Every structure is written in structure tokens, then in C-alpha cells.
Amino acid sequence: MHIELDRAALEAHIREVPDFPKPGVSFKDVTPLLLDHVAFSTVVDALVMHFGRGTVDKVVGIEARGFIFAAPVAYHFGAGFVPARKAGKLPGPSRSVTYDLEYGSATLEMHDDAISPGDRVLIVDDVLATGGTAAATATLVEQLGGEVVGLGFLIELGFLGGAARIEGYERVSLLTYD
């Protein structure tokens, strides 16, 4: 099912914060959007509608802002929620993937029992930037035997080329900045 999105209305609730958290980064702050129940629910509904009910068994949210969108998406799908967390945060037996950042590297982890073989999995985050985080999450899902049915983002920073890192997967970004 296709729904018309009022992108300008959504964009009006994204706050640009220059030079945060470090010089040269223009941070997309989604907290004003979360304050507005219409904008927040529009994002959740658009992600659910794009993939369609009955198509997803688990929704993975990427720490930390991905959790906020992934949990209500999972609720609407009648799917389980899975956190993908930064290193050392998960208490149970976990597996990890380390990926390169512009400077240095980062590690993401997922509980071994979070995904069952054959699970259809949707990955959700607030921002697709260089794509390293999303690609690492897809790798974790596949290592656990899950099938990545797609990735959903509120915002895609198109100029960073993250889409190339998750080529081959269904992807939806509600707002793209070129």
C-alpha cells in the first residue's frame, strides 16, 4: 500500500545542529519530531505501510535512536523487537561485527538468541549516513540465520553514499538530503 507523505511537514520537525558532536558534522536532531505525535506516528506508519503487515518477524533497532522508531514499528507488525547495541552493553551471549569509521572503528553486537533461522527481519535506524552501521547490522542478522527483508530510515544523507553499502537490500528513506 502506498501512502502520500508530507515530506515538508516531517522535515520541519528535524533540527539541524551544525558542528555536533564534532566540527564539520551537521547533526540531524530528531527529538523535535518525537515531540509531535502526528509527525512521530506518520514516520512509524510509513515504515509499516512500506513493507506491509505480515512480512516481518523481527524488527532490529540500532542503538540508540533506532530503538525509538523500531519499537513501535515492531508493535504494529506484531513482530519481536531486537536491539543492536554498541560493544559491551548486551548481557547475554552475543556476537559482534566491527566496521570501519572515517577515523577508527566501531563494534555492534546482537544477542545470539535474538534471531531464529528463517526470521524475516526489518532493520530500522534514524539516519543512514555512510552506511557502515546499517551494513554491520545486516551482517549480524544474516550470521544468525535471519533474512533481511529491508532497511528503513527516517533520514538518508545521500551525499555520503551509504546506499552503496547496503546495495541489494530493499531500502526506504522517508527524507533524503542530497
Ligand code: AMP
Ligand atoms: P553511518 O554508519 O555512517 O551510516 O552512521 C549511522 C549512525 O550514525 C546512525 O545510527 C545515526 O544515528 C548516526 N549518524 C550519522 N550521521 C549523523 C548525522 N549527521 N545526524 C544524526 N545522526 C547521525
